[in-house]
Amino acid sequence: MNVPPPNSTAPKSTGAKKIAVTVSAIVRLNSLVTRFEFKRCDGELFPTFSGGAHTVVEMQDGDIKRRNPYSLVSDPAEREMFAISVRRDDEGRGGSLYLHEKAQVGDQMRISFPVNLFSLDLRARKHLFIAGGIGITPFIAQIKQLDRTHGNWELHYACRNVELGSYVDELTTKYAHCVKVYYDENGQAIDLKRLLDGQPIGTHLYVCGPKGMINWVCKAATDAGWPDAHVHNEEFLAPKPGRPFAVRLAKSGLNLEVGEHESLLEAIERLGVEAPYLCRGGACGQCETNVVESEGTFVHRDHWLEDDEKACGTKIMPCVSRFEGKTLVLDR
């Protein structure tokens, strides 16, 4: 979107540098979730980050370069290592399976600088966190950050059962008074109406978990009269497979075929065309691409474009959206 000015005084660069890392530890938390720790290859310290930030992990899986975003779960003040927690997704496109089944201690990977699309609102007098399943991950770092700055917070965490309660032991030991855990299989559920009703003025609500849970919590907050600006949620979509389709990149003068299991963004990258991204999950807006010409139907799946933008078919978010039809020409 930004052509460097012709007086350009800067060395040519393609955005933030990546950090070369080594997998330093792999810790199985339970039958679905594994924690991966990274150290920098150059021996330097990692940057600090803000709770809720994610990193995009690049993995070379045979011929395929996979890039998946994961919330950082290490302490933001910890500079020696970064950690992520990955839920195995057997129906997914393979990134989590690669990490679970193939990644070994000592493997080298590249990760992005931290990016935060789910940051704390530091004006909040209280932070109320609601997590479902693997949605706990951004809150782990936020809690560590708030613990250090003596912030006022409370966590309500729903898990399927005791076995799958990632980080439950750590949280309930360290912060017994601030954490409440609910197990679905024991018939426990968050009494949301009552919980929201009892919050002091100036509370901010954060929810991360399955789509159904996010919708449930956001609707309950709206119904209870919470201001939109006090309700925060994060849902990264994983690209979904779909029928292969053909694309022409007008600026690069290239034609390509997007495979069944790859996203449009990945197909563009595969051809070596520079394409911007931050989240790769339809949330940040960075990869927004103009459509030059199209004949067919867009399958918009992102949270970024407005409904009218989706309807008029002049823009597409290649990280998660697809196309079905005869012709698609992009301004890329």
Add this chain to the structure above:
Amino acid sequence: MTIQFNDETFRDDYSFKNSQRAIDRFPFPFHEDSYMYSVNMEQHQGGPSDSIYEKRFDVDEHYVAEMRDRAMVLADDPLRCQSLPHMTLAGWDLLELIMVSKSEDYPALFELHRDGDNWHWINKPLGIDDHFVFMDETTLPYGPMEYITRQTQGDFCVLDQRDENLWMDAGMITTQADWSLDFDIGMNFFEWHAPVPLAHEKGIFIRALKFLLSIQQGAPARRLNWTMTVNPLLDTSPENYHKWGIQKTSVTPKNLGSKQHLRVELQTFFRLPRSNALVFPIRCYLISFQDIVSKVKWGRRLHRVIRDLPEELATYKGFIDNRPMMLEFLSKYDDGLETSFGVWPEEGTEPPLQK
């Protein structure tokens, strides 16, 4: 290289001056013979050796005098530095960014020694040697933002990021081009830019905001902005307009070359790690017209830019009344020859003045 710090003033007798080195490295902002707004961003990842783009926070011969001037402004008007309560963490982020950058980029001038949260900061040009505890405000004489920006050239806007917008929730503003932190504090990006003409219609601010919201850690950005100032005044604030506004009428054809200054702002943008806030340093560089025209290409080009600038912009930038006099001066340095593309003076290849 060692820097000789000038003993100079930006008020009263205006003893400010640029050495030959400062003129050579001046950030001339026009890459062609005309000017219009654009989102002219580029990465802030170094630049040519000894240029003002080379370091993350440029320190030059005016450092000590600028910091003295800032202290005087703050003594008269403490509201030039404000930080809303939720911005303290961003203040620590900024303190760390500047201390780490300066101690790495200018090891002969600044030292930072860290032992966990026990920090030792040495600022040799200003004679400061302080021990403090990182993230413990009680161990510093000021809040973290004020402490470090009393020691760093340029104004600083610290912008909170939330609700897909940026908010002017903290700042140190003493060298501004006629805008007020006390008026803008708490405003969002569109609110504080409301007075700017033409750019809204061009959708510039929507695109600029989008760019700024996605600035990442490890990938700072920069751009230049410019205006005009009569006398080398750093503090051209609305609060003090009654003092400096009248000086615009003191320009005569005879003194214009030394009194009229081009004011260029190097604006940089850094994502702050702990707070996820954005810091927006605005570094002001001043140069007199007589020093600009010592570079033949800059003389030719400045004449054409000022001559062809839309009236709204000349009014907004506050020099519409003096424009005829400025053009009379500058026309003597424009022989109509072509200029080369780009901002650099190109002294070896640009033809000498044919007048």
